[in-house]
Amino acid sequence: MTDTSLSAVALRPTGLVLDGREEALFCASLFYFRLPRETWEARLAQVRATGYRAIDVYLPWNFHETAPGVWDFAGRHDVGAFLDLAHEAGLAVVARPGPYICSEWDGGALPAWLGLDPDLRVRQAEPRFLAQVRAWFDRAMPLLAERQWGRGGAVVAVQLENELDFFDTADRHAYISALRDMATGHGVTVPLIACAGQGDLVGAGGGVEGVAPAFNFYPDDRSPFVEAEVRRYADLVAARGLPLLVTETNRRHATLRRLMVSGAVLIAPYLQASGYDFGYTPSVGNWGDPGGFMTHDYDFGGYLSPVGEARPETAEARVLTAFTRTLGPRLAKARTTEAEGVQSVSVATSSSPSQLVLDGGGTVTGVPNLTEEPGTAEIGGRTVALAPRSTALIVRDLPLAGFGLTGTLAFASADLVGAGTDGLRFASGVASTVEVGGETAEFPAPEIGKPLRRTVGGVDITVLHPEDVADPDGARAEITGPAPEAEALTAVFRRALPTRSGATEAHELPPSSEAAGVFRGRTHYAATLDGVAELLIEGAADIVDLALDGEARPSHVGYGGTFTVPTAGKTAFTATVETWGHANFDDSRLPGLALGSLRGLGRVWAVTGREDVHALWTVDGGEQWAGDPAPVRSLGGWSSTRIGRPATYRRPLPVDGVSHYAFHLGELALPVEVDVDGEARIVSPIDPWVHLEPGRGRNVAVTAPHWPGSGSGPVELLRLEAVRDWRVEAQPDTAILALAGQDAEGLAVELPLRLAPGEETWLDVPVPSGGRSLRFEGEQVRVSAFAGGELLGRVWLDDPHRPRFTGGDPGRLWIPGAWNSGTVRLLVRGTAGGAQPHLARVTATAAPE
Incomplete structure (x- = not known):
């Protein structure tokens, strides 16, 4: 076929012009990796029926490279087949292969093992990272190039990276240039774009020739200032002879109308077609407050629910798209x-x-x-x-x-x-x-x-x-009515299956989950304590379930923050660490929220000494002091009328030169800068610890803005000794799925099912045929549900120690009709720290597909 893509797609001041047709385009996010393959065609048809003429599609790198050098483009991973179906549905595609995508997806799609290389720096023009990206683009870009508009395909634009202006990339121009060259080297000729998450065009695209700027714009729907802000962006790109492309924004069509009338000619509300995160793929992110687990139910209120329900906004979509088609x-x-x-x-x-x-x-x-x-x-x-x-x-x-x-x-x-x-x-x-x-x-x-x-x-x-108002093919809108009543599922069977293999390996120190080969799943740790009264644990993430002498402790979700565990009189220490997901954003306030951070138990130390170091700090108050000598105060105890001006406290710490130490700043009210032997870092109130390697800490300076009453509280120096000789069982997602697929004898039981804290068991729950939304009731239990060879998802019921959940509905799991063989298998774990763990009820509601 003759290559006509250059003429078939053009980027002009009027927008993305397809086959010479100038028209404002509405674009819905629709993600193949969040849907069973059996639903792709129907979901594409639903989008087409709203009048949207385009979809944007992320390609998650770690969905296709499931382990280093192991690639999967078959079945539910067959993105080429999905793009072909989009073309058959008459939809244009804005493809977004990253390498980083965000999307509240595990690690923002960056593979978990990248963090194992201490010299690799993600999202940088750095040889190790670019070599990994090249391996991904060598597989992704040919799939897109073969399916470009004008070559018999649907791809009309390719987005490089995602909201890079949020990230601290050292050389943006070099980085985006490298991605551009990889894309064009594989024959991508449709427009290349880079989206700004907070309006920084150069920060997002590096000012690279051949990469057009676009905007992700998330205003408050009730803000009176939307129009003025959008017109400013329209003027910025118009000065470059380019259109205003809004590649992500809110979903309400009342807001989309405001964007359109203010000059946007591509409008892509994020997640109009919602989806679902099967497997161990949700992320851990911040969303303003540090920490939070994304739900498996991935839903921000778009016009299609995760299970395919058409919401009332579908009618608004048909009206607005008919308006744009009419004026053309x-x-x-x-x-x-x-x-x-x-x-x-x-x-x-x-x-x-x-x-x-x-x-x-x-x-x-x-x-x-x-x-x-x-x-x-x-x-x-x-x-x-x-x-x-x-x-x-x-x-x-x-x-x-x-x-x-x-x-x-x-x-x-x-x-x-x-x-x-x-x-x-x-x-x-x-x-x-x-x-x-x-x-x-x-x-x-x-x-x-x-x-x-x-x-x-x-x-x-x-x-x-x-x-x-009819769709482009003349059909009237169909809006899903009220959900049918939920059906209680009371007949359950307890299966005599192991929840672990029991095979362990010896390690001197606890490895990260990724170093043990667990990129998604669980890692189990065991060690013997000998006369240890207290442990200090650094870097543990995500769900940490500890037990001392077999007695379960409350689950800990600290996102890598340091914490202590009293252990006096205990000898057996065990931990199960489950990866909910890797950070999809970059938040340095907690170690586990940094992009590329690892999972697992982290570093485990015996506390062999404590010393109070809150006093004897010399203070430098800047211009307030008349001269030497500097006064000596407690840390944070200096007073001044110069509110908000920085003061620096200095003192040597009593380190012995051979031990590790943890410097604990107590109850900080504000972030402070801690300089250890000339190396500075910011320490936040949510993780007020500084680890000191042997020989470090002889000269420490703490700088903080003066704010009355913001003293750091108790300040201590803890001497540490590593806990050694570990037995570790790696249980990656593939191993858990294999256990979930085994047969075993079962015993009929009645709900509620009561468990001891820390106890795990397998249950089989008969489920009516067809697609179903499953809900669970109970306390102090975590439930993982399996069907169709997949993890459907996880719920955590009524536990004061569970984290904040964000995104969609944390209590709903979805079993697609094509995966429903009549039974859902559950792995149920009791947790400590509240009521007796029990699973009280399971219900199923018919779900459209």
Whole structure:
């Protein structure tokens, strides 16, 4: 086939122009790796039916390279087949192969073993990292190049990296240049883009020639300042002769209308089509507060739920996409300005509403209602009804000759969703006004299935209810009704299966999970304590279940932060560490939240001594001191009228030169800078520890802004000795899946099932056929569910020691119909620190697919 991709896809000021067609594009995130292969075709059809003409698709590196040099592009991993189905569905694809994708996915898609190389620096123009990326791009880029638009495929753009402006990359230009060269070297000729997460164009794309900037934009839907900010971005890229591409944003169409009328010509709300994280693939991230587990149910309220339910926003999608199709190139070529003619609005609205001056004449003015109450606006001398949480798109002075009609559409407060020789079609959920040819008509809000028709100024006018707007193929919207009642599943069977193999290896020190070969799954540790009264553990993540002499302790989720464990009189120490996921963002406040951080038990030390070091610090208060000698105060105890100005405290610590130590800064109220022998680092209140290697700590300086009452509390120096001679059992996800697939005799039991803290057992639960949402009730238990050879997901029930969950529904697990053989196998673990662990009930609700 002749290579026509260069002419088939063009990046112009009007946007991504496909086959010469200039049109504003709406794009829905749809991720093959979060859906069973059996649902791909149906989910693509659902997106197509909303009128969205494009999808954006991440390609997660670690979903395809499952272990070093082990690649999987078959079955559910066959991204080529998914892209082919997207093409057959008539959808364009913005492909996003990373190497880093974020996406609340395990490690942001960076393979877990990268962290084992201390000289490898992720997301840098560094040879070791680029060599690993090259191996990934050597497999991913040919798949995309073969499926470019114009070559019989769907790919219209390729995004390099993701929100790099959030990350501290030393040489952005060199890094993005290397990625660009890898892509073009594999024959990628469609536009290359780089998205900015916080508006820093050069930070995101390095200013690299041939890589166009795009924006990820997540405003508060109720913010009055959206339009002004978006117009600024539109002006920035217009000065470069480029369009405003919004590659991620909020999902509400009231907000998407504000972006469109402010100049965005590609609008890709993130996760309109939700999904589900099967296996050990959710991430650990910060989301503002440090720490938090992403749920398996991956849902931010888009128009399709994770199990395929069509929500009411699907009707809004059809209306807005019909509006853009109707205006077509007029809209794509429009010029955005601050709106004129908006006299007053009765409710909270934009501080600076936008207006599009359409190519060929006419305008579109966006008027938001940012409240939950109905309102009105005075526009051009007319009163316009505003629905709650909506944005009216007011069309004025639009010539109708291009639609085969005569005259001008002088005013319309309803959405223009169709135009042709048979007349004009509008959609509105409130009363509306249409003026054509000097004649004005007022329409009440139409009812579903009962369109309103009149002839106005010689033109046939139809006003539809939004739910009656057809998709591009003429079908009416189908919105999923209320969920059916949940069915209790009471017949369960307890299976006589082991939960571990029991095979261990000897290690002098506890290895990271990744060093033991566990990139996803669990690692089990055991050691004997001899006269140890207290342990200090550094770097343990994610779910740490400890037991002393067989007695389970409460689960610890500290994201790698240092903690101590009293052990006086105990001899047997065991730990099971489960990887929920690797950090998908980069947050240095806690070690386990840093991008590329490892998992496992971390370093385990016996505390062999404690010394109080809160006093005898000399203070340098800067300009406040008149001269030498410097005063001696407790750490944080200096007082001054110079609020917020830094003060530095110095003293030698009583280290012996041969031991490891932990310097504990007590209860910090603010972050401080700690300089140890000339090497500085920031220490946060959530992890107020500094590890001192042998010989370090003879000169320590702590610098903090003065804030009355912000002293560090107890300050101690702990002398440490490594705990040695470990037995370690690696239990990667493949081993757990193998155990879950074994047969064994079963004993029928009744729920509730009670367990001892730390006890694990396998259960089989018969499940009705078809796709089902599963829910679990109980206390102090973690449940992992397996079916179809996959881990469906994990839930953690009512435990004061469980972490914060973010994303979707933490209590829902989904078994797709194609994976449902009639039984779900559960691995149930009791946890300590609360009520007696028990699984009280399991329910199943039919889920559409």
